[in-house]
Amino acid sequence: MSSQIPTFQQLGWKPFFQQQLSLEDLTDYSVARVIEHHRDRVVVISEQGQQSLTFTVNDEKICVGDWLLFDDQLRVHRSLERQSLFERKAPGSKVSTQLIASNIDTVMIVSSLNHDFSLSRIERYLTLAREAMVEPVILLTKADLCEDADSKREQVQELDSMLEVHTLNALDEQDIKSLEPYCRNGKTIAFMGSSGVGKSTLVNNLLGFESQQTSGIREDDSKGRHTTTHRALKVMSNGGILMDTPGMRELQLGSSEQGVSETFAEITELAQQCRFSDCSHGSEPGCAVQRAIKAGELAERRLHSYQKLLKEQALNGATLAEKRSKDKALGKLINSTQNASKQFKKGY
Ligand SMILES: Nc1nc2c(ncn2[C@@H]2O[C@H](COP(=O)(O)OP(=O)(O)OP(=O)(O)O)[C@@H](O)[C@H]2O)c(=O)[nH]1
Numbered sequence: 438m439s440s441q442i443p444t445f446q447q448l449g450w451k452p453f454f455q456q457q458l459s460l461e462d463l464t465d466y467s468v469a470r471v472i473e474h475h476r477d478r479v480v481v482i483s484e485q486g487q488q489s490l491t492f493t494v495n496d497e498k499i500c501v502g503d504w505l506l507f508d509d510q511l512r513v514h515r516s517l518e519r520q521s522l523f524e525r526k527a528p529g530s531k532v533s534t535q536l537i538a539s540n541i542d543t544v545m546i547v548s549s550l551n552h553d554f555s556l557s558r559i560e561r562y563l564t565l566a567r568e569a570m571v572e573p574v575i576l577l578t579k580a581d582l583c584e585d586a587d588s589k590r591e592q593v594q595e596l597d598s599m600l601e602v603h604t605l606n607a608l609d610e611q612d613i614k615s616l617e618p619y620c621r622n623g624k625t626i627a628f629m630g631s632s633g634v635g636k637s638t639l640v641n642n643l644l645g646f647e648s649q650q651t652s653g654i655r656e657d658d659s660k661g662r663h664t665t666t667h668r669a670l671k672v673m674s675n676g677g678i679l680m681d682t683p684g685m686r687e688l689q690l691g692s693s694e695q696g697v698s699e700t701f702a703e704i705t706e707l708a709q710q711c712r713f714s715d716c717s718h719g720s721e722p723g724c725a726v727q728r729a730i731k732a733g734e735l736a737e738r739r740l741h742s743y744q745k746l747l748k749e750q751a752l753n754g755a756t757l758a759e760k761r762s763k764d765k766a767l768g769k770l771i772n773s774t775q776n777a778s779k780q781f782k783k784g785y
Pocket residue numbers: 578579580581582605606607608630631632633634635636637638639653654
């Protein structure tokens with residue numbers, strides 16, 4: 438974080454958050470945004486600068502990017518409702534989720550135009566972005582190393598005509614400038630994409646670090662990145678906020694169906710015209726999806742991606758449902774034990 442204290446507006450304060458405050462909140466508490474999350478405390482930035490806050494007993498689940506209220510004793514009072522949230526399944530657990538980052542406006546889905554380029558991977562990230570309620574933008578890097586950049590760009594655009602798709606050389610200053618509209622004052626952005634596609638290069642250039650790293654990224658720089666304290670929230674040279682949490686890179690598909698159906702809107706729409714409401718779009722008669730594939734209006738690849746993601750989701754959904762039924766069973770057990778002890782007390 439730069440030495441200058443950013444203004445609230447710069448930090449991403451919006452009417453959406455303002456509306457959640459009562460008069461009492463404003464007089465009794467201070468407002469801040471979380472920039473680091475630790476086991477027993479959070480580091481926040483407010484109009485007073487950077488502060489470390491302790492949790493109260495009623496420790497709610499807080500994550501980087503959250504807005505919260507705190508008292509004079511530097512204790513968290515409560516966090517405000519989020520506008521968007523990235524979460525993932527906690528490692529080692531099929532059921533609980535881990536909060537990654539909240540209140541992001543735009544997520545940059547980065548894919549390089551060489552070996553990493555994969556429409557299915559992009560679709561996967563699009564689904565994640567939509568589940569998180571975050572606007573996606575596609576950045577296709579290494580355009581300088583690719584001969585058919587335009588045709589690949591078109592393939593991505595065909596996934597969704599409303600999608601913003603850029604091809605660029607992440608090392609080129611002019612190309613970085615084209616991203617400025619997304620990085621303005623008050624905007625929070627984040628990056629997603631597999632290893633080596635140019636995320637760090639983009640991040641460093643957007644942060645205005647190019648003067649420090651003119652000779653490109655050296656091998657030992659990646660080590661250096663890890664030894665410096667990791668601030669998840671950084672102010673970019675033109676005022677926007679960059680959310681740079683390591684967890685964003687290992688995101689997995691959640692359990693809601695909405696992300697998939699939005700990402701594959703044309704299939705969702707076609708499916709409504711299938712003769713059978715539970716059509717699997719295989720060999721059923723009257724399948725509108727198969728008809729569109731045969732007519733060349735829908736790529737077969739799209740249907741495969743769609744089905745694959747739906748299957749993954751069903752799997753995630755099942756584990757959540759299992760968890761719920763377990764919780765219910767536990768609830769029943771507790772109730773019956775309580776009833777039994779009541780009955781016992783009553784002398785039955
Ligand atoms: N020619 C060219 N090289 C690029 C471009 N973008 C990134 N690179 C190079 O690709 C390599 C990997 O880039 P990084 O920015 O480290 O990739 P990353 O996505 O951060 O990778 P991880 O840190 O592993 O997640 C570096 O050597 C960059 O200089 C580009 O648009 N054009």
